[in-house]
Amino acid sequence: MSKWKTTLIMLLLASFSFGAGVCYRFNKIKIIEPEPTPTPWTPVPGEELPELLDKQLDISGRINVLLVGEDNVEGSRRSDTVVFAALDIDNRNIRVLSLPRDTRVHIPGRGNQKLNHAYAFGQVDLVRATVENFLGTPIHYYVKIDYDNFPKLVDMLGGVDVNVGKAMKYTDRRATPPLFIDIPTGKQRMNGETALKYVRFRHDALGDIGRVQRQQQFLKAMLSRMYDPDNILRFASIAEEIKGTIITDMNPSMILQLCNFVRKLDRETDKVFFMMLPGTPSVIDNLSYWVSDRSDVEPFLTADTDQLKEMTVQARRNQLAAVTSANDYSPDAPGGVRAQEPSSDPMPSPQDIAQIVTNIPEAIAVLNGTGKSGVGQSVASHLQKMGVEVVHVGNAKHFDYRSSNIIYPERSSEQDRTTARLLSQLCGISSSLTRVNRQATYPSLIVGHDYETLLKRLENSYARIQ
Numbered sequence: 001m002s003k004w005k006t007t008l009i010m011l012l013l014a015s016f017s018f019g020a021g022v023c024y025r026f027n028k029i030k031i032i033e034p035e036p037t038p039t040p041w042t043p044v045p046g047e048e049l050p051e052l053l054d055k056q057l058d059i060s061g062r063i064n065v066l067l068v069g070e071d072n073v074e075g076s077r078r079s080d081t082v083v084f085a086a087l088d089i090d091n092r093n094i095r096v097l098s099l100p101r102d103t104r105v106h107i108p109g110r111g112n113q114k115l116n117h118a119y120a121f122g123q124v125d126l127v128r129a130t131v132e133n134f135l136g137t138p139i140h141y142y143v144k145i146d147y148d149n150f151p152k153l154v155d156m157l158g159g160v161d162v163n164v165g166k167a168m169k170y171t172d173r174r175a176t177p178p179l180f181i182d183i184p185t186g187k188q189r190m191n192g193e194t195a196l197k198y199v200r201f202r203h204d205a206l207g208d209i210g211r212v213q214r215q216q217q218f219l220k221a222m223l224s225r226m227y228d229p230d231n232i233l234r235f236a237s238i239a240e241e242i243k244g245t246i247i248t249d250m251n252p253s254m255i256l257q258l259c260n261f262v263r264k265l266d267r268e269t270d271k272v273f274f275m276m277l278p279g280t281p282s283v284i285d286n287l288s289y290w291v292s293d294r295s296d297v298e299p300f301l302t303a304d305t306d307q308l309k310e311m312t313v314q315a316r317r318n319q320l321a322a323v324t325s326a327n328d329y330s331p332d333a334p335g336g337v338r339a340q341e342p343s344s345d346p347m348p349s350p351q352d353i354a355q356i357v358t359n360i361p362e363a364i365a366v367l368n369g370t371g372k373s374g375v376g377q378s379v380a381s382h383l384q385k386m387g388v389e390v391v392h393v394g395n396a397k398h399f400d401y402r403s404s405n406i407i408y409p410e411r412s413s414e415q416d417r418t419t420a421r422l423l424s425q426l427c428g429i430s431s432s433l434t435r436v437n438r439q440a441t442y443p444s445l446i447v448g449h450d451y452e453t454l455l456k457r458l459e460n461s462y463a464r465i466q
Helices: 002-019 055-060 117-135 150-156 192-200 207-225 229-233 235-245 252-265 298-302 305-318 350-359 375-386 414-427 451-464
Strands: 062-073 076-088 093-099 104-107 111-114 141-146 160-164 168-172 179-183 186-190 272-276 280-284 287-291 323-325 364-368 390-395 405-409 434-437 444-447
Touching: 062 117, 076 117, 093 117, 093 207, 093 298, 093 305, 104 117, 104 287, 111 117, 117 141, 141 150, 150 192, 150 235, 160 192, 160 207, 179 192, 186 192, 192 207, 207 272, 272 305, 298 305, 305 323, 350 414, 350 451, 364 375, 375 390, 375 444, 375 451, 405 414, 414 434, 414 451
Parallel strands: 062 141, 093 272, 364 390, 364 444, 405 434
Antiparallel strands: 062 076, 076 093, 104 111, 160 186, 168 179, 272 323, 280 287, 405 444
């Protein structure tokens, strides 16, 4: 039974790569000027594609897979969706990172452009080189699917159960063929055609961000559906049909290794983690981009299983999920998301609070990562009242920090690290969100969209030591 589990998981991940962005027409951020039509990629002298680093598999015990969803709109083929999946053999977990199609990256031979242009310039090889360079990690294999085949994958499973949290309606009569989306709220079993519309939809307040979140929930629903007894019994026929829907460079030997891995992983869905590349929309040279710093995603790529679980718990407490697990999915909850867990971080005793403040050795900076005026200054004022020295209050490099976190300089002193650790205890921020950042000058508290929880904790702490 382990072989079918492995194959289906990989194919479901492939189907998700398609779903992460097949309809560029719905993009909420409008391009000011038409994009140039990409021309075929040719190597620049002295600039070559990185070799596949299969030897890293023996060293790191991790298999990295590039999942590409090919979009064909008006005769133009592009990687409308790019997903990076890391299967950690040694630590028994899977992490899935969605990279928005408009992510601004350096494409070899083409300079800084949108990620989805890499496919038009040089097909999968150039997408692989671009993502490897951006994430600083090798990619061993790829899986590609086009959007025409996505409904087939869903129908092969007999549909997928999804609880739609908000009705989706959109009409585009200019499309060929015309596009009509009308999906009601509530729990329903989606066939392939409806599922395609569900994962394409982006015509709401959250735009592409909301779409990526729905796609991740849809993948969790597909993983849940794969364990249905009916699908187990008919897996042989499903696997035969699926062969013709994807393209991959995985060899039989690697498939066997993956079978063994998934057999051991079994149904531990709390070890399958998801994240969208953090960033912020920006217009550069009259084109819209998703601008990100890979340092923001480094903790997700490097954390061990316990740290990843802690990240998901922290995200649930803040009710703004940055990192989620497959275990978060519930077909009975609106949007398929389980109810948020209340915070259980213990509040230090008055004596401990006073001791923490006294022992913080260095001054800190407070950075507003919300975009809401006055939030950073308000947090800084609360800390200063408690006796924490704040030497700088300013804005973070973007305003998409869902959770507050703490950063400290790359070449930090022991005092800097101690300051970061004690500040995290004072603010109730988990160790997984306390990290090195090469751009940090001081130990810094970045205030996220959970600022109300943070302010309440600081107010309560101050009241307890008076």
